[in-house]
């Protein structure tokens with residue numbers, strides 16, 4: 324007998340749950356990739372993608388995962404030997420920096436650790452020290468999926484402006500686009516990257532670079548640009564073939580069309596609000612379970628937590644034990660710890676990550692939390708009473 328049998332829930336921070344509507348839209352024979360419906364459909368995606376990013380500027384679509392568009396963003400704006408500033412708040416911005424270093428870009432790294440967001444005073448110092456404006460780009464991750472911290476991208480723009488520094492501002496929104504609020508143009512972001520498989524509810528395999536005219540001017544000088552990653556032919560192609568520098572990802576495009584329709588139907592601000600409320604339910608449970616014990620959300624200040632993913636410490640070895648219990652007894656797969664998070668004695672096994680991004684609703688999140696509470700009871704993991712009730716209260720209040 325296993326209570327895990329039934330519909331399994333992959334509650335990891337990406338790939339996220341795919342709506343049946345997206346899956347059904349993809350279930351079709353191969354379409355004509357030269358003329359007709361697919362061509363029109365692809366053009367229709369452009370304004371809707373820009374609306375989700377809150378930008379009037381440009382988007383280039385790629386057949387790639389998030390790592391692919393990390394490389395595309397760097398290649399289109401930078402040259403060998405250029406310097407960039409990496410603002411690390413977990414695994415992901417460091418990863419972007421490692422990729423840049425491999426492309427012979429000179430990376431200055433400020434590491435804010437595993438439990439904090441970007442400290443703007445330290446950024447201001449680094450910019451002030453760069454009197455010759457050698458730093459060409461400042462790289463941040465809006466939500467670092469390893470620590471679940473959310474950075475204040477608007478504050479970062481203001482810090483650059485206050486320093487009078489001309490560097491481009493890059494934001495990695497792979498974890499959080501269409502989950503956490505984001506306003507590319509109003510926040511002065513020059514380049515933003517995201518993927519299809521998290522807030523956009525589409526299978527992994529497509530990714531996007533959004534960029535403004537300032538970033539596109541950098542493309543004129545960038546000697547790292549290569550034919551495949553070049554964003555120019557993808558901006559407003561005269562021939563359909565140039566959109567993807569080859570065969571279009573036909574089925575992904577049908578899926579993405581459906582996902583963007585779903586976001587439009589719900590309303591982007593309602594989508595953000597749904598994520599905010601579901602995240603607060605998760606935190607309410609964690610805070611209550613943690614009363615007087617070791618259980619806690621990795622990021623202490625709720626204002627700095629992502630609405631898409633929560634990294635939590637359940638005490639010595641318990642993240643691993645609970646993930647295992649959830650898989651085998653509740654039919655839920657939770658996220659593994661990533662990056663440099665360290666629990667008791669430096670162990671990662673204390674942590675797990677809960678993905679609450681994309682096609683997720685109240686019963687799914689309450690199911691995960693109820694499962695965790697059952698798992699703690701079964702495994703005799705000490706926890707404060709009433710965590711599930713606290714989450715239910717958040718949902719009840721809406």
Ligand SMILES: *Cc1c(COP(=O)(O)O)cnc(C)c1O
Nearest residue numbers: 388389390415466468497498518
């Ligand atoms: C998932 C993720 C990535 C990597 O995306 P892949 O599709 O796995 O290459 C990069 N940055 C952030 C913030 C992410 O959440």
